Every structure is written in C-alpha cells, then in structure tokens.
Amino acid sequence: MIQTDIIIVGAGPCGLFAVFEAGLLKMRCHFIDSLPIPGGQCAEIYPKKPIYDIPGFPEILAEDLIKNLMKQIEPFKPGFTLGERAELVEKTSDNKFIVTTNKGTQHEAPVIAIAGGLGCFEPRKPKIDNLYSFEGKGVEYIIKDPSIYHNKKIVISGGGDSALDWAIYFSKCAKEVTLVHRRSIFRGHLDSVETINKLANNGKVNLITESEVFKIEGDDNIQSVSIKSSNEQVINLKTDYWFPLFGLIPKLGPIQNWGLNLEKNAILVDTLDYSTNIEGIYAIGDVNTYPGKLKLILCGFHEASIMAQSAFKRVFPNQKKIFKYTTVMGGVKGF
Amino acid sequence: MEKININVIDESGNSHKLNIEIHPDMNLMDVLRSYDFIEGACGGMCLCATCHCYILSDNLNLLNKEDEEDGMLDQLFSVKENSRLACQIPLIKELDNITIQIASAD
DSSP states (O other): OEEOSEEEEOOSHHHHHHHHHHHHTTOOEEEEESSSSTTHHHHHTOTTSEEOOBTTBSSEEHHHHHHHHHHHHGGGOOEEEESOOEEEEEEOTTSOEEEEETTOOEEEESEEEEOOTTOEEEEOOOOOTTGGGGBTTTBOSSOSOGGGGTTSEEEEEOSSHHHHHHHHHHTTTSSEEEEEOSSSSOOSOHHHHHHHHHHHHTTSSEEEOSEEEEEEEESSSEEEEEEEETTOOEEEEEOSEEEEOOOEEEEOGGGGGSOOOEETTEEEOBTTTTBOSSTTEEEOGGGEEOTTOOOOHHHHHHHHHHHHHHHHHHHSTTSOOOOOOTTSSSGGGGO | OOEEEEEEEOTTSOEEEEEEEOEEEEEHHHHHHHTTSOOOTTSSSSSSOTTEEEEOSSOGGGGOOOHHHHHHHHTOTTOOTTEEEGGGSEEOGGGTTEEEEEOOOO
C-alpha cells in the first residue's frame, strides 16, 4: 500500500503544480495517471503547441511547460503510479481514502485531489442494444494480446489506422478477416489503404464498405454479426470476435461512480477551496466546474494553491498553518 | 465590429437566432459554448467532437474541411455529409445567416 498525504488523480499541469503548493506546506503527494508519462494533454496530445497565456511566459511549448513543472516540483519528490487508472475509492475507519487502480495498486491518503482534465479517453461504442452483454465475450475495443485471436474468425469495424492496421495484421494469422467500414474511402495512411485493397483483391481480407454492423447474436459468446449496407441489404456473418474500432472519446471514467456531484461531465466544486461534495476529495483544473469556470491552465494553478491550503487542515488537523512566501527563508529549500 | 446572425437549432429542436460580433481569432465553437449549446470539452483541438453540428444552409464552402477534422468526424456514428466540428469554423462574416443544427458527439 502506497501511503501519502494527497493522492493526485491526473498528472497534467494543474496536478503537477499542486505538488509544489502542497510541498510548501510539507504535504507529500502521489500521482495516479492512466497515461504512461506525466503531463496529461500537454505531453500526450499537443506537446509541440505553443501556449501563450501562462503568466511570465509570452510563449511556451506545452512539453516545455511540463518539463519546467517537473523541475519545479522535483524538491518535493512526488510519487508516480503511471499507466494505471484510478478505479475505486473507499473510506477507511480513520477517515482516510484508499484508491485502487485497474491494476490493483492501492494508495492511502487523507486527501484526494482529482486533476483529471478531460478524463480518460475511452472507446467510442456503437449503439447496439445488447452490445454490453457481449463485451469481453467476443466484442473487444482494445486488442492487448493478438495471439488470442490467431486462427479465429474476426470482424473489424472502422476506417482509421487502427482498424486498417489490425485487419492487415490478422490477414496473416486469423482464420478469416472481415473489415466493415461505413464509407467507401478509408482515412488511414495511404500505404495501409493500398495494402488493404491488395489483400481484398487477393481474398485475404473480406472488405465490406458503405455498411455497418447493426446486430450481434450469440448464446453466451458472440456467434454472428448482421451487417447492413447503405442500400439496406443485410448479410449475416458467423464470427468469433468483433472489434469495433471507432476511436476514443473523453469520459470521466470510473470517477463518475465515486458519488461526486457532477454537471455536464465535470465535477461540481465549492470555489471556497475547490472541494467536492465528499469531504477530503477536491477537484481542480479542467475536470471541475462552478459558476464562471474558465478552462485555463492558469486558473487550474490558482485552484491547486487554494486546494492545498484547505487540504492542510485535513492532513495536519492539529497544526497551525503559517503562510510563507517562497522569496524568503532561502527559497523552496526553506520550506 | 461587424455583427452577423447565426441560426441555431438546439438538441431539442428549438430555434435560436444569435446576433454576434465577428472575430478572426474566434471560432463557432467559442460562440456556441458561451450560449451553452455545446460542451466543447477539448477547447477546440479537434479531439472530442463535442462541438459536432450539421450545416443546414446551402453553403458548400462551409463543408470544406482539413484531414484532422475529417478523421475525427469519420469516427462518429451520427456523421452526415453536412457534418462539421464548430471548433474548426472561424467566426467570419461569410457565416452571416447560416443555420446550424447541434448534433451528437456519440
């Protein structure tokens, strides 16, 4: 069990800066982030984009902002659980929280600060009535171990790189591969599109365009899918697996089941200290909402500092908090 | 600053007429979000499709899009020929009197 003072869910810029503000108050922090590297969207999605509204930086690349923040919080030695998603939260008898990740790693702290940004990127799921009952029973959105599907019948839906790459891969080792796409053209890399067309011409991939899967059938596991074309023709295809690969959509993820008050996919907070409706759980940055909310990194920095001041009372209930500036007492080392 | 009219059909099917100032550094998503018509979750980076809308006006120039936007739209189940992401439409005077319908991000 990892023990700390503040569990920060999300290692984007606001979460990172929270370590600095907590560190000034001698609180230790530990991150949980589903991404394999710190930095959130700045590192993963737009590292090379310049940001113009960080005070003191007329222009800074997103990745450089993260590098600077990592350097800024280095003295406070935060811990990291990366590549794991915060899944469950439980309250202990001594008023602390235990956060368990999807890989079973447990973290204990009196305070949780959710700095999850846009949330987790989850697979976009087709609207088919009984879809959920076949998830893990033949319907897969993420292919983790391709060897499971060797010598099996596979149907893949989608028109992007992911769908094309897997169709090409499985054309060599699956029993049968069918690629279903809603449009007549693919938007994946040109090389991949050419390869798919060749494989289709050679009978290695069964290509069905301007069509989509609309029905799944099976007893326990999937046994067949029904595919409807744009001119309303329907075919039924026996299959062992169906991979709907329609990209990712940002969702709050498991946090939405933590009992927090939500509004439009964001966590409602009190602007007094950015606390949620659960005492000891805070939400800062893009993941929260309140009247007048601005989704700006600089606003998240402010929220992180106010949150840390409030968290102090819960982490050190018997201590008097003394506010100090970093310009005195030998800089950060003085804290 | 020059003003334009934008007609918006919200998710419930109700019509709204917006009279707004044009601004070259703003996009249609910024306006729609400020009126709470859409979520605009990713802030205009073509990442989430929560500003998906249908262009109902007969303005073919408005249907031209970059690969990045096309790729995101292609993943949506609710995509149509007249689909656009509002975050990729600059707020220019050519939008005057367009009619758009708020669509699903799936």
